[in-house]
Amino acid sequence: xxxxxxxxxxxxxxxxxxxxxxxxxxxxxxxxxxxxxxxxxxxxxxxxxxxxxxxxxxxxxxxxxxxxxxxxxxxxxxxxxxxxxxxxxxxxxxxxxxxxxxxxxxxxxxxxxxxxxxxxxxxxxxxxxxxxxxxxxxxxxxxxxxxxxxxxxxxxxxxxxxxxxxxxxxxxxxxxxxxxxxxxxxxxxxxxxxxxxxxxxxxxxxxxxxxxxxxxxxxxxxxxxxxxxxxxxxxxxxxxxxxxxxxxxxxxxxxxxxxxxxxxxxxxxxxxxxxxxxxxxxxxxxxxxxxxxxxxxxxxxxxxxxxxxxxxxxxxxxxxxxxxxxxxxxxxxxxxxxxxxxxxxxxxxxxxxxxxxxxxxxxxxxxxxxxxxxxxxxxxxxxxxxxxxxxxxxxxxxxxxxxxxxxxxxxxxxxxxxxxxxxxxxxxxxxxxxxxxxx
Amino acid sequence: xxxxxxxxxxxxxxxxxxxxxxxxxxxxxxxxxxxxxxxxxxxxxxxxxxxxxxxxxxxxxxxxxxxxxxxxxxxxxxxxxxxxxxxxxxxxxxxxxxxxxxxxxxxxxxxxxxxxxxxxxxxxxxxxxxxxxxxxxxxxxxxxxxxxxxxxxxxxxxxxxxxxxxxxxxxxxxxxxxxxxxxxxxxxxxxxxxxxxxxxxxxxxxxxxxxxxxxxxxxxxxxxxxxxxxxxxxxxxxxxxxxxxxxxxxxxxxxxxxxxxxxxxxxxxxxxxxxxxxxxxxxxxxxxxxxxxxxxxxxxxxxx
Numbered sequence: 001x002x003x004x005x006x007x008x009x010x011x012x013x014x015x016x017x018x019x020x021x022x023x024x025x026x027x028x029x030x031x032x033x034x035x036x037x038x039x040x041x042x043x044x045x046x047x048x049x050x051x052x053x054x055x056x057x058x059x060x061x062x063x064x065x066x067x068x069x070x071x072x073x074x075x076x077x078x079x080x081x082x083x084x085x086x087x088x089x090x091x092x093x094x095x096x097x098x099x100x101x102x103x104x105x106x107x108x109x110x111x112x113x114x115x116x117x118x119x120x121x122x123x124x125x126x127x128x129x130x131x132x133x134x135x136x137x138x139x140x141x142x143x144x145x146x147x148x149x150x151x152x153x154x155x156x157x158x159x160x161x162x163x164x165x166x167x168x169x170x171x172x173x174x175x176x177x178x179x180x181x182x183x184x185x186x187x188x189x190x191x192x193x194x195x196x197x198x199x200x201x202x203x204x205x206x207x208x209x210x211x212x213x214x215x216x217x218x219x220x221x222x223x224x225x226x227x228x229x230x231x232x233x234x235x236x237x238x239x240x241x242x243x244x245x246x247x248x249x250x251x252x253x254x255x256x257x258x259x260x261x262x263x264x265x266x267x268x269x270x271x272x273x274x275x276x277x278x279x280x281x282x283x284x285x286x287x288x289x290x291x292x293x294x295x296x297x298x299x300x301x302x303x304x305x306x307x308x309x310x311x312x313x314x315x316x317x318x319x320x321x322x323x324x325x326x327x328x329x330x331x332x333x334x335x336x337x338x339x340x341x342x343x344x345x346x347x348x349x350x351x352x353x354x355x356x357x358x359x360x361x362x363x364x365x366x367x368x369x370x371x372x373x374x375x376x377x378x379x380x381x382x383x384x385x386x387x388x389x390x391x392x393x394x395x396x397x398x399x400x401x402x403x404x405x406x407x408x409x410x411x412x413x414x415x416x417x418x419x420x421x422x423x424x425x426x427x428x429x430x431x432x433x434x435x436x437x438x439x
Numbered sequence: 440x441x442x443x444x445x446x447x448x449x450x451x452x453x454x455x456x457x458x459x460x461x462x463x464x465x466x467x468x469x470x471x472x473x474x475x476x477x478x479x480x481x482x483x484x485x486x487x488x489x490x491x492x493x494x495x496x497x498x499x500x501x502x503x504x505x506x507x508x509x510x511x512x513x514x515x516x517x518x519x520x521x522x523x524x525x526x527x528x529x530x531x532x533x534x535x536x537x538x539x540x541x542x543x544x545x546x547x548x549x550x551x552x553x554x555x556x557x558x559x560x561x562x563x564x565x566x567x568x569x570x571x572x573x574x575x576x577x578x579x580x581x582x583x584x585x586x587x588x589x590x591x592x593x594x595x596x597x598x599x600x601x602x603x604x605x606x607x608x609x610x611x612x613x614x615x616x617x618x619x620x621x622x623x624x625x626x627x628x629x630x631x632x633x634x635x636x637x638x639x640x641x642x643x644x645x646x647x648x649x650x651x652x653x654x655x656x657x658x659x660x661x662x663x664x665x666x667x668x669x670x671x672x673x674x675x676x677x678x679x680x681x682x683x684x685x686x687x688x689x690x691x692x693x694x695x696x697x698x699x700x701x702x703x704x705x706x707x708x709x710x711x712x713x714x715x716x717x718x719x720x721x722x723x724x725x726x727x728x729x730x731x732x733x734x735x736x737x738x739x740x741x742x743x
Contacts, residue, residue: 006538014527208522212583215489215516216539218508420491433453 003217007225008232011200015233025237029244050121053092055080057100060136065128071121087112096125106133175299175385176358182308182381183354190315190347190377193234194323197227198336201327201419210419219416223328224408227320231313238312242305299385307384310397315377317404319347321411325431328411328418335425350375357382370396373403410435440502442467442591442622443488448497450483457483458494459646465591465624465639470617472637472654473626474729476737479643481626482519485593488624489516501591512541515589519596519626521580523568530564533583540587547586554582558608574605581609585616592616594625598632610636630729640729644737654729661727661735664700666709669693672717680704681712693720 015021052073056062062075076083080097087095095112102108109129111117135145201223204210213222326339353375357366361383370380370388376396380388417434418426426434443465450458458480465471475481486492488499490511499506501513524532530551537547555561558578568576577600585592597613598606613623613636627633633640633654641651650657665684671693677683681704684697700709706724713719727735 003539006535010535204524207525208518208520209524210522211491211518211520212516212522212536212580213539214491215514215518216511216536420486 004221004225004228007217007222008229011226011229012232012236015196015230016236021233021237025240026244029241029248033245033248050093051091052094052096052121052125053083053087053090054096054098055083056098058098058102059100060102061098061129061132064132065125068124071124084112088114094121098129102129103133103136106130172386175387178299178304179361179382179385180354180358182304182385183351183378186308186312186315186378186381187347187351187354189234189312190319191344193230193316194319194343195340197230197320198323198327198340199333200226200230201324201415202330202333202336205328205419206332214419219419220412223321223324223412223415227317227324227408230320231316234312234316235309238309304385307393308381311377311381311400314373314397314400314404318373318377318400318407319343321404321407325411325414325418328415329421329426329431330418331422331425339428346374347378350378354378354382361386367392371399373400376400376403413437440467441465441500442502443624444500445484445488446498446500448484448487448494448499450480450487450492451495456646458487458643461497461643461646461648463641463648463651465622467622468617468620469622469638470613470636471622471624472633472640473624473643474628474630474633474640474733475643476628480646481643482595484643485516485595485624485626488593489514512587513590515540515584515587515592517580517584517592517594517597519599521577521600523576523580523583525569526567528564529566529568529571529579532568533579533586536583537586540589542587550586550588551582554586558582573600574602577601578605581612585612585621588621590621592621592623594623596627597625598627598629630733633729642733642736650732650736657732658726661732663725663727664702665697665725666700666706666723667695667697667725668713668722669695669720670713670717671720674713674716677712678708681709697725 050071052071054061054065054073054075055078056075057080065073067073074092078086083095084097093113094117097110097112099105099108099110106129109125111122111125113121138145138148204213210222322343323340326336326343330336330339350369353365353369357363357369357379360366366379366383369375370383370392377400380393380396384393413435414431417437418431441464443463445461445463448458448461449456461480461484463484473481473484483492487494488506490506490508501510504510527535533551534544534547537550538544542550555564560575560578563571563575563579568579571579581597584594594613597609601609610632613625617623625636637654639651639653640657642649652660669689673694674683674696677698680701682699684699686694686696689695698709700706710719710722713722
């Protein structure tokens with residue numbers, strides 16, 4: 001036991017002290033946070049303003065299509081033919097022509113632009129015209145817009161999960177997102193840490209240190225110490241990520257809110273000027289980060305984090321043992337390729353299945369894939385935030401434990417023979433023979 | 440008292456038998472040479488003693504007890520293929536290896552200090568192994584092998600990779616370890632170092648033990664009972680019991696002749712006869728070198 005700990009300690013310290021580990025651990029959350037911040041920035045700030053010239057032959061729409069901070073509509077008093085002629089020399093991006101008989105022929109709108117018209121502009125203009133026609137027709141029928149607004153009821157459903165613990169508000173969106181993220185992180189980490197174990201075993205073999213070590217301790221202790229050491233590196237990384245992310249998100253909402261407010265004010269000014277004094281109320285935007293935090297807080301976070309750590313460890317142990325066996329069987333990294341693929345296949349498959357399970361978390365595919373130890377870590381993590389019966393969870397966890405005990409046993413048999421074999425690249429057939437070698 | 444005994448060891452690999460009924464006795468406190476051509480099975484035997492692999496048949500006894508995992512701490516092993524963690528610091532690595540052998544960190548530290556002073560390598564402590572020359576790495580590995588003061592030290596080709604000065608340093612260390620009471624098994628192709636260091640030898644050829652015992656006894660066994668004499672003049676006739684073998688001229692004008700005398704006959708008689716006939720410059724017995732014994736027993740030239 002003591003020797004396993006010694007190996008574990010070395011493997012852990014060697015990795016954690018590496019510059020690449022420190023950089024990755026700090027950079028990953030910063031990068032994802034930066035990405036997220038940039039998206040919001042892009043969403044709230046107007047980047048590119050488009051000027052649209054409207055030639056309204058019907059005379060019904062002047063000033064009716066409201067400018068936004070992205071689109072500026074203006075209504076110059078010129079003839080269509082002149083506007084068309086001068087369009088290329090003007091600073092307008094789009095020329096919209098509304099014919100006089102628009103009420104009779106709503107499909108008659110023409111849009112001109114130098115390089116084609118984006119779907120968004122087309123949509124914006126069509127909508128505005130549609131709304132105006134609707135207004136006119138309603139007024140003709142004796143209904144004002146005010147009456148219509150009052151008749152509209154906003155329907156928004158709250159999803160509530162109903163189980164033994166009673167009703168609880170849940171957020172399907174957040175649950176799906178969290179499940180997806182967990183599956184993705186598991187997928188990446190099983191690959192990364194699994195191959196790390198493999199590479200480090202091959203390295204010990206090629207540098208011949210392995211013979212010195214196993215003249216001091218049992219091969220099994222060396223293998224297990226290494227696998228556990230790398231597992232701890234993964235856990236450390238997760239822990240730091242969680243801490244950093246929580247830290248960033250508690251600081252972030254304040255900043256985000258200010259930015260959103262500022263953007264809101266700018267937008268209000270723009271609207272006012274375009275409307276010519278018409279008052280607009282700006283609803284104080286709730287910070288998007290706060291919204292996410294709120295949605296996430298409806299989930300059973302302790303359960304999710306607990307399960308995530310369990311499935312990370314279980315899945316990692318299962319696969320890293322197999323990766324380790326490959327690392328022991330070959331002499332150099334180049335030879336690992338052919339053996340690695342069959343091991344990666346179920347991981348990739350599980351990640352593929354996870355995409356389906358996101359849509360149908362209670363189907364039979366979801367059930368079986370979350371029971372089989374080779375796919376269960378990734379698939380089960382998708383389902384857990386959405387709620388999984390306790391017996392299914394227990395069964396899946398039990399099977400995973402059996403699974404990794406099995407692969408570790410298998411790997412240790414191959415490992416103890418493989419690390420002393422040099423020269424020819426072994427075949428799967430030879431490796432299966434190693435399983436039954438004596439001592 | 441034997442520190443190590445192997446009884447009828449058999450090790451079978453898929454296609455070939457690496458060890459076939461090998462029994463050895465290694466007396467305590469000696470330097471034991473384990474000889475044999477490449478592929479004879481030396482490494483297989485060493486791995487069994489180190490409990491890296493197990494024998495298919497037979498027993499290994501360490502100080503009279505059947506080999507068990509605990510014994511590993513009392514054995515130090517320097518494999519033929521040297522290896523250290525390349526990206527690990529020298530000091531840290533030695534501490535790690537010593538702890539794997541059961542020393543506490545403090546014990547390891549104390550012992551390491553002595554060795555670092557002795558070899559005058561204090562400045563290497565914080566260097567990465569890959570920044571050291573091959574000879575320096577060998578020194579480090581030697582320290583790692585003997586640091587935990589094992590009762591039995593197994594050295595596989597300990598001098599390969601050392602320049603003559605460092606090889607001498609290691610040789611002196613081996614002798615010092617022997618003096619302190621350790622037993623050393625060393626496996627090598629270099630017969631001159633066997634000649635110099637070993638008290639006992641065993642020779643393995645094609646998976647079987649072909650020879651073992653104290654070095655002097657084996658030399659006795661391989662003696663041809665021939666003597667050489669360098670002289671001026673000519674020996675044309677000798678009494679019947681002495682057989683004249685080949686003669687040749689030396690570069691400086693003497694003749695060297697080999698003469699065989701029967702077992703039990705007196706050497707003095709031969710000398711007396713010779714004194715009458717020629718002017719003798721030197722006279723001596725032809726004692727077989729380890730190299731000759733090796734070639735005779737194995738039937739091939741040792742290769743390094």
